[in-house]
Amino acid sequence: MAKDEEKKEAPPAAAETPSDGGGSKLPAILGILNLLLTIGIGSVVFIQFKKDKNKEVVTDIQANAPAHGDGKAAEGGHGEAPKADGHGEAAKADGHGGGGEHGGAAKAAEKVISLEQFTVNLSTAVGAPPKFARVVIAVEVASGETSTELTQKMPQVRNSIIDLFNSKRPADLQTGEGRNFLKEEIRNALNSFLVTGKVKAIFFSNFSVSG
Numbered sequence: 001m002a003k004d005e006e007k008k009e010a011p012p013a014a015a016e017t018p019s020d021g022g023g024s025k026l027p028a029i030l031g032i033l034n035l036l037l038t039i040g041i042g043s044v045v046f047i048q049f050k051k052d053k054n055k056e057v058v059t060d061i062q063a064n065a066p067a068h069g070d071g072k073a074a075e076g077g078h079g080e081a082p083k084a085d086g087h088g089e090a091a092k093a094d095g096h097g098g099g100g101e102h103g104g105a106a107k108a109a110e111k112v113i114s115l116e117q118f119t120v121n122l123s124t125a126v127g128a129p130p131k132f133a134r135v136v137i138a139v140e141v142a143s144g145e146t147s148t149e150l151t152q153k154m155p156q157v158r159n160s161i162i163d164l165f166n167s168k169r170p171a172d173l174q175t176g177e178g179r180n181f182l183k184e185e186i187r188n189a190l191n192s193f194l195v196t197g198k199v200k201a202i203f204f205s206n207f208s209v210s211g
Contacts, residue, residue: 111147112139112140112141113147113151114138115154116136117134117136118136119134120132120133120161120166121165122166122173123169131170133173134208134209135208137202137205138205139201139203141198143196146198149195149197156193157190160190164185170209173207183203187201
């Protein structure tokens with residue numbers, strides 16, 4: 001009977017063995033998980049550190065960029081360079097500064113000055129009805145400097161022309177020969193007081209004499 005009882009008590013002892021083996025694996029699993037978590041946190045911290053480091057480098061480059069640019073402008077003469085490509089003093093050489101073809105064309109246009117219209121009395125006999133002439137005159141001069149002088153002396157110019165017309169009779173202006181003679185008189189009168197140059201020619205336009 002005693003042997004039978006020992007045999008019956010044996011199975012519970014055998015059942016305790018698997019529970020001891022499972023309990024010993026749990027600390028190992030927790031250790032592995034803790035290691036993986038530590039590695040993951042370390043990786044995140046390392047990546048974030050690298051990003052922050054890169055940002056600092058970029059910031060340093062951007063902060064120093066203006067200084068390098070200013071240094072080149074000071075040493076390489078970029079501040080004066082526009083003058084060499086036609087926007088500064090060199091522009092005068094290609095015409096934009098008044099020294100090229102455009103400047104020459106402008107000066108050429110200034111050589112002919114159109115005066116305001118004249119309406120002047122002509123010489124008539126005593127008791128005869130008054131006669132007058134209406135004419136637009138253009139004056140061609142030798143240079144732009146003479147053109148400037150003529151403009152400055154415009155009151156004297158107009159007075160000389162009016163005096164000459166006042167001395168003419170209507171019949172004196174009826175022919176081309178008579179009008180050409182008046183042109184020559186006007187040219188000589190203006191040249192008598194011009195200093196910087198001479199009048200080259202006189203032109204009439206819209207010439208009319210009252211009937």
